[in-house]
Amino acid sequence: MMSHNLQHHTRSILAHSSRTLLFCSYTNGTLPSSPRHSTTTLHSRIEAASEGKTAITRVLEQWRRQQKGKQINPSMVRVLVEELRDSQRFRQALEVSDWMIEHKLCNLIHEDFTARFCLIENVLGLKEAEKFFESVPENQRGEAIYTALLNCYTVKKDLVKAEGTFKNMREIGLLLKPLPYNSMMSLYFSVRKRDKVDEIMREMKENNVQFDTLTVNIALRVYASVSDLLAMEKLLAHWEGTITLHCLTSLDMAKAYLRNGSKVKAREMLLRTEEDHIDHESYAELLTLYGEAGEREDVYRIWDLYKMTEKQDNDGFRALFGSLLKLDDLNGAEEIYYNEWDGSGLDFDVRIPTILASGYREKGLVKKADKLMIKTIRNEKMVRPIGQLLEEWGKKGNLVEPSYMRELIKDLCDSKQYPKALEASTWVSERNLFALFPEDYAARLHLIDNVLGLEQAEKFFNCSITENMKNYSVYSTLLTTYTRSSKTVDKAEATFEKMEELGFLLNSTPFNSVISLYSEMRKRSKVMKLLEKMKEKNIEPDNVIMNHVLRVNAYVSAMECMEKYKREWEENNLKLEVRTMDAIAKAYEAEGSILKAIEITSSKKEVYRLWDAYKKDNVGDMSNEGYRSVIRSLLKLDDVKGAQEIFNEWEPERYEFDSRIPSLLISRYCEEEKYNEVKTRDVMKLSRKKRRGLQFELFKDVCVILTATSFGVGFVPCMVSLCGGETITVWGSLAVVVTGIVLAVTNSF
Incomplete structure (x- = not known):
């Protein structure tokens, strides 16, 4: 009956598991008789076959067949399960255990049930482990499996089930070792039930169960947590020299002494902590506690040990800075901040610069604190809201310089950190830190539009800005907002007219905004009217407007007008934008002026495409002008190799050698940072060859004519x-x- 229940439970586990267990099999070799050696051989097969994608049961079955009817030693399988479990391969260990039960290799003992319980809990969870526990016959439920079940409940902090299991163990008489008592003490410690811990310890004494190191450490931590120094010191004195204090125990005891004001005893306890292995998580706490109980030398000693772990994190840095500032070592904190943390590559933690800024302010170094806060807010790695930083900056009566805030908001805008900039602008306005200028309102209007959208920007303009603050900069910002979309062209035109009524059309900026909108909408006539209006007001077009005008003419193929303005503005240092060059190139191509398109385009890919089209249209009639255009364009786009290849294929027009073509390449090679004499000579040599070939063809033609006549x-x-x-x-x-x-x-x- 017991075997049937276990086999049924095994099948249910296999059905429950969704992960296929895959291994390869070996076919060669013999198995020695030694259980440990035989198990090692089997285990090595499983290890070596881990990438073969064969079920582990095939490896086991093949191994079983190789025994040739011999009785299998169960110890071999048990050792294999143990090794797999110790190497954290719990699923594979459970698979071997399943196979062992399915084939009834032996009568199961207490250790088999306990091992299987732990594997099931680890792989499939506590519920499946509980089902297995219930399937184990009561006479096979020994101390080990009960202790394992109890430990599961204490880890889950399931007080009811843990107490129930502990009670069952008491009634059965299985509370013979410290382990189950320690589990209950840990649970009561975690739920703050000090009286229950005392009861457990009394029961251990009554049952003559000796305290072990873990028992004493748990009890000391419990007493430390409630600051019962008398009980803590009495227990420690009784077991001094017998047990080892754990790192966490020493830290908790040091905290208890600090709460009681005993810095000397706290430092002594911290020094004892260093005698034990310090886990990585405890370094930050040790640094913090030395900041309260020790000297700077203690903090730096622990920091040097911490750095040797090569696992520094922000928790450690925060603890270090906090302790150094408590110990009045601002210079040390500043040095480590800039020399170690600032370039550490760790995730940005806003709390760290805030700690240092607070230290500056406590020393009256307000300007240093302000500069650090500005640098911190500007940092693009800090994406969280900056309200906390701003509050820290403005508290305790600190005077925030208007120039600092305006510079900060501008820098955040320039780096496109609009949410931060808006938060800073709003914070300044709501707290009335200083009198606002129209430019401040214009900046905030721009930010609201970028972060919250047009509707909120309009609401801010209409409801929050008084009429006397709506100067040129505010209206210009509003106009820019409207000119970003053709959907708001009516509002843009109305705003432009309002600015004209108010006499705000004094420079090219508002014209620029409206012309850009009209250009994108292909409204050439309106662009040209605005250009005329600028002339009437003696406002010179800037480079942006020039590009818009050229583009809109190119869009509608107004070639004569486009070329007229292009020639005129090139004398005024016109700098063509990429979009403009591409638009003009498309216009030239559309009207059949391929060479002009080649000269103006900004793309190498387009140059080659247009050149191929030109060659196709001029087969047998390629002109020197075409070669000049394509070579000049490729050199302008830094495609020297391509220009050289085009030159190599160039055949001069009949009777006309154009020396300007090789001169283009020679000039480029001479202009290079390292004069390329070899390539220059190659071009000159090829040029002479092409020239001689042209002359030879000329003489041949003359001779033919003269000879014939x-x-x-x-x-x-x-x-x-x-x-x-x-x-x-x-x-x-x-x-x-x-x-x-x-x-x-x-x-x-």
């Missing part, structure tokens, strides 16, 4: 200039002269 003519003198610069005179018939020219020219090459 002039045979039989008398003797004539003829001067022949060779390509090398040498001149010779040939006398004879024209036919002979022509023949001589051909031979001379041919020989010169």
Whole structure:
């Protein structure tokens, strides 16, 4: 019956588990008779086959068949389960345990049930472990499995079930060792029931169960938590030299002494803490406590030990800065802040600079504190709301300089940290820290639009800004808000007209805003009207307006007007934007001026596309002008390699060698930071070759014509200039002269 229940529970566990357990199998080798050695061999098979994706049961079955009918030693399987469990491979250990039960390898003992309970709890959870516990016959429920169940409940802080299990163990007579008592003491400690801890300790004494190190440490922590120094010191004195104080126990006892004002005893206890292994989480607490009970040397000693762990975090830095400031070591805190934390690469923790800023203020270093706060708020890594920082900045009667806040808001805007900038602007306004100017309202209007949207920006303009504050900067900001979308073009035009009524059209900025909107909407006529109005008011267009005007003309293919303004403004140092160049290039392409498009486009990809189109349209009739345009454009776009390749394929127009084409490349190579003499010589050599080839073709054509028309003519003198610069005179018939020219020219090459 017991075996049937266990097998049924095994099948339910396998069905419950959603994870497939995969292993490979071995087929070679024999198994020794030693249980530990045999288990090691089996375990090595499982380890080596971990990537083979074969079920672990196949490995076990193959191993079983290799025994050739021999009785399997259960110790081998038990050792395997133990090794897998110790290496944190709980699922695999549970699979082996399932297989062991399914094949009835042996009669199960208490240790088998306990091991299986722990595996089930770890892999499948406490509920499945409880079901397994209920399936175990009562005569097999020993101390170990009850203790394991009790420990599960204490970890979960399930007081009712833990007390019920402890009561059952008491009634059965299984409370024979400290472990179950320690579990209950830990649970009562966690739920602050000191009286229950005393009851457990009394019961241990009554049952002659010896206290162990864990028992004493738990009791000391309980007494420390309620500041019962008398009971704490009495218990420690009784067990001094017998048990080892844990790190957390020493820290809790030091806290108890500090609460009682006993700094000397607290420091002594902290020094004892250093005798034990200090876990990483305890360093921050140790630093904090030394700040209350020790000296600067203590803090720096612990900090040096902490740095040796190479696991520094913000908790440690916060504890260090807090302690150094308590010990009046502002210089030390400042040095570590800038030399260690600022460049540590840790996640930004706003509390750390706030601690240092508070230290500055306590010393009267208000300007240092303000600068640190500004730097902290500007930090782009700090994405959380800055209200807490601002409150810290403005509390205790600190005077916030208007220039600081205006500079801060501007810097946050420039770095596009609009939510922070708006929070700072709102904080200034709500607390009436200083008198606001129209420019302050304009800045806040801009921020509200960016963060909260147009509707809230309009509400702020209409309800929160008084008429006497609505100057040029406020209206200009509102106009910019409206000109960002064609949906608000009517409001933009109304605002522009209002600014004209108020006499605010004094510079190019409002024109710029409206022209940009009209340009995007392809409203060329309105753009040109505004340009005329600027001329009437003697307002010179800036570079942005020039680009908008050129673009809108390009959009509608108003080529004559576009080129007119382009020529005019190029004399005024016009700088074409990428969008403008691309728009003009498309306009030129649309009207068939491919070479002009090549010259103006901003994209190498477009240059090659247009060049391919040009070559397709001019097969057999490629012009020098085309090569000049494409090479010049590629060099402008820093594609020297591409320009060189185009030059290599260039064939001069018939009878015309254009020296400007190689000059483009030669000039570029000469301008490079490291003069490229080799490439310059290559270009010159190739140029001479192309020139000689052109001259040869010319002479051939002349000779053909003269030979065809002039045979039989008398003797004539003829001067022949060779390509090398040498001149010779040939006398004879024209036919002979022509023949001589051909031979001379041919020989010169």
